[in-house]
Amino acid sequence: MRHELPLISxxxxxxxxxxxxxxxxxxxxMAQHFGVAVQTIRRDVTSLAGLxxxxxxxxxxxxxxxxxxxxxxxxxxLNASAKDAIGxxxxxxxxxxxxxxxxxxTTTEAFARSLTKHRDLRIVTNNLHVASxxxxxMDFHTVITGGQLRPQDGAILGSSAIESLSSFRTExxxxxxxxxxxxxxxxxxxxxxxxxxxxxxxxxxxxxLLADHTKFSRHPMGRVGDLRDIDDLITDQPVSEAFQxxxxxxxxxxxxxxxxx
Numbered sequence: 001m002r003h004e005l006p007l008i009s010x011x012x013x014x015x016x017x018x019x020x021x022x023x024x025x026x027x028x029x030m031a032q033h034f035g036v037a038v039q040t041i042r043r044d045v046t047s048l049a050g051l052x053x054x055x056x057x058x059x060x061x062x063x064x065x066x067x068x069x070x071x072x073x074x075x076x077x078l079n080a081s082a083k084d085a086i087g088x089x090x091x092x093x094x095x096x097x098x099x100x101x102x103x104x105x106t107t108t109e110a111f112a113r114s115l116t117k118h119r120d121l122r123i124v125t126n127n128l129h130v131a132s133x134x135x136x137x138m139d140f141h142t143v144i145t146g147g148q149l150r151p152q153d154g155a156i157l158g159s160s161a162i163e164s165l166s167s168f169r170t171e172x173x174x175x176x177x178x179x180x181x182x183x184x185x186x187x188x189x190x191x192x193x194x195x196x197x198x199x200x201x202x203x204x205x206x207x208x209l210l211a212d213h214t215k216f217s218r219h220p221m222g223r224v225g226d227l228r229d230i231d232d233l234i235t236d237q238p239v240s241e242a243f244q245x246x247x248x249x250x251x252x253x254x255x256x257x258x259x260x261x
Contacts, residue, residue, distance in 0.1 A: 008051070012044050019054050019061050020217040026060040082212040082236035082259045087111040089257035090174060090210055090234045096120055098171050101200040102130045104155040104193055105176025107210040109133065124168045126161045126196055128154035157192040165199040173204025177211050179218035184227035184246040187220040194222045206231045213237040227252050
């Protein structure tokens with residue numbers, strides 16, 4: 001049985017977003033912003049730093065590295081309800097008896113959990129957790145790629161994974177991402193993850209990108225592609241007018257999943 005993960009409060013979620021947006025936030029600034037005592041913010045920052053969601057410094061906090069992703073447990077916690085909403089919405093776009101790729105990420109895992117009412121799916125994945133989530137369905141035909149297992153998050157990577165993914169052509173490619181630039185550039189941290197995502201994009205007739213709002217404030221170094229490489233963006237909050245223009249120019253359909261939590 002998987003261990004229970006601690007939850008972060010709405011204020012703590014907002015702290016993470018503020019720090020990522022500003023690059024550095026002083027504890028006093030955050031205390032004034034939220035109308036709470038500085039000691040309360042210090043406790044929040046200490047807790048969030050312990051979860052790997054930001055870096056604590058004397059008097060304030062900074063974002064985590066742009067060259068290394070958050071720990072898997074931290075990614076599960078951050079914006080979990082929004083990821084579940086996105087997963088449910090994306091699942092509603094997949095007809096029964098479809099073929100699909102599902103790649104690495106906690107949001108794509110939320111999508112896999114939402115496939116319980118589907119029938120006769122053909123799934124190809126390089127995500128061991130996704131494979132486990134759908135493994136009990138007798139009418140699902142699931143292919144797990146070869147490759148090297150990354151134990152901290154269940155990712156299957158490397159040249160064998162890329163070769164395995166290249167052997168299939170599916171109706172849908174369901175992918176996650178680590179960051180999105182204001183101009184629509186799609187970003188990730190790990191070169192092998194990027195190569196696997198690109199392979200899925202090339203071999204899918206319709207590409208669904210699942211990305212909660214926090215991905216718009218993260219800027220990894222690796223380029224996966226741009227909005228022209230996807231067909232649908234499923235997120236949990238409306239986008240800016242400028243970003244909507246980029247979506248329109250690329251012919252991407254925006255879907256905003258309602259998050260009632």
